[in-house]
Amino acid sequence: MTKKKSSKRLFKFGVPLLFLLLIGITISVYFWQIRLQKPQEINMADHLHSSGAVSATGMHDHSATAVPCEAIVAGETSGPVRQFDLTAARTVLQLDNGKTADAWTFNGSSPGPELRVKEGDRVVVMLRNKDIEDGVTIHWHGINVPCSQDGIAGVTQNAVQPGEQFTYTFVASAPGTYWYHSHQMSSIQAKKGLLGTIIVEPKEPSAQLSSVKDVSALYQQLGSTFLLNGSTKGLNVQGDAGDQVRLRLTNGGNETINFSVDGAPFQVFAMDGHDVHEPGLLDGVLIPIGAGQRYDLLIRLPESGKVVVRNQSAKSLPITLGSGSDPEPSNGGEMFSFVDYGTPMQDDPLRKLKPDRSFELKLGQSLFVNTINGRSFHEIPSMTVKEGESVLITLVNEGGGDHPFHFHGHTFRVLSKNGIPLKGSPVYLDTLLTKKDEIYEVYLEANNPGLWMAHCHNLGHASMGMSMMLNYEGITTPFRVGTKSGNLPDL
Ligand SMILES: [Cu+2]
Missing domain, CATH: 2.60.40.420 (Cupredoxins -  blue copper proteins)
Known part of the structure; x- marks a missing residue:
């Protein structure tokens, strides 16, 4: 083959190939941008399509009167009021290794103060934002608070802007170890330091x-x-x-x-x-x-x-x-492994369980995003339930790392792992650690009407799309997620 011939050939095939490659790159970048683009304005209560429903025996009740999340507040308690002030602020922290860190703190420290209350207490926390520009909230991780107190920017409230304040009120109904963190731009704000421990001590210590x-x-x-x-x-x-x-x-x-x-x-x-x-x-x-x-x-x-x-x-x-x-x-x-740890309870009511609704959530990833059932964040239809229903949820980890999956507003019970029912103590969690190829069945009672996030607590994964809603029929919100309001709960 002469040199002339080969260069002609290079031109004939090489140039179109390069052209195709450029088109390919352009299309990929375009879709990548679209998928990562944050929505302008989303009503998280509007996602009333059933997501990944295996079966849905409950009928939609359109006659139900709408109740705003804001109207669902803490109930009565005979316990005392415990009041706390938490001020979010930019702080240069002096660490005990001699270094300094540009942190965002509650009351000047990260973690913020440990809050210790007793079962039955009425907890009142005044959140002030001194100078965190994007706004802040507080989510009470693991505590089943009423909808209006869950601290989700764009769902249960607007992010609290600099100079503003917001008071959270809830009853510490279940003793245990919990924590709190901002749920405005959570993947950024938790890592910047806006978190702390909250402990609910039992009323009568054993x-x-x-x-x-x-x-x-x-x-x-x-x-x-x-x-x-x-x-x-x-x-x-x-x-x-x-x-x-x-x-x-x-x-x-x-x-x-x-x-x-x-x-x-x-x-x-x-x-x-x-x-x-x-x-x-x-x-x-x-x-x-x-x-x-x-x-x-x-x-x-x-x-x-x-x-x-x-x-x-x-x-x-x-x-x-x-x-x-x-x-x-x-x-x-x-x-x-909790699968066979501890002993079963006698007269376990679970034996009679007949779920009213079932959902399957496949946790995975595609090219640039983390996904649930192949979709990301606002593209994922909500799980929609009615108060009083029992809900069976199957969680499948299809890869992309560990996915510790967290449900807001509810404690769920783990029923099985990889098809094998749990043999030991009942296991009640709010966050389930799933590893690649693991399958879990969990059960929860729809006993806390509201609009609830359900997301991976690797907050990096949540910010890349692994976040969805568990919504009760008939609950509405005046708040919006998106770039227009600036409420971005999982960015
Ligand atoms: Cu994850």
């Missing part, structure tokens, strides 16, 4: 727990720095042999953390604030805690003195309980 040391440990990622209760170093808890510690671990970051407990056997006392029924002793088992989840561990300090709880993922931020010689660090170990 005899078993009356003498335990109660310690909360909130993990967060502040920018690129990992913190435990605001420290870069870890946590030391004083104690003597025989003392019992209730360690309330909260994962306020985006990635799953595997915890090891060295030096003593321990119990998983509660998950997402809900007690485990007859939890057995564990030893050398790793505890995986998904983003947004809480695990309460009960640990008795051994004669040798010291227990160390380690974050295996980061190999940093250890929690040291007691004193004495360091325990032998475990390497790896078996992963904890």
